[in-house]
Each structure stands twice: as structure tokens, then as C-alpha cells.
Amino acid sequence: MIDKIDVEKCTGCGTCIESCSMDVIRFDENQEKAMITYPEDCMTCYSCERDCPEEAIYVGPERVDWVILPW
Helix, strand or coil, rough: CCECCCCCCCCCCCCCHHHHHCCCCCCCCCCCCCEECCCCHCCCCCCCHCCCCCEEEEEECCCCCCCCCCC
């Protein structure tokens, strides 16, 4: 799941926002940087991490899937 966006490295180019099909990343108008808005929706596809030209995004290898037991 998406773990962090390094704001020191992020230039606010928006590439990660365009890469994310799940709308997990949005643009923070105040900081003019990318920010994680819905981490629980991350599908761990690594598109944002792979496409970031500044290598400012880290996606962890685990995806948290909640299991609802029937009892």
C-alpha cells in the first residue's frame, strides 16, 4: 500500500496523480505537492512509484485486505 510521499523530493509535477487509477493521490494546493488522500483505496499497483520522475514515492509491498468473518 502507498506508504509515503517525500515532500522534499516532490516537485508537484502531477505525474503520480495521473498514474493513480484509484484517486489515492491528490494535489495539495497549499504545499503545491502531491499528497495521499485515500490510502485504504491503494491497490498496490506501483504505478505512482514507478512513474515518479523524482523517486519521491514509496509503495510498501503489503496490501491490507480486511476479512469479514461470517460469524
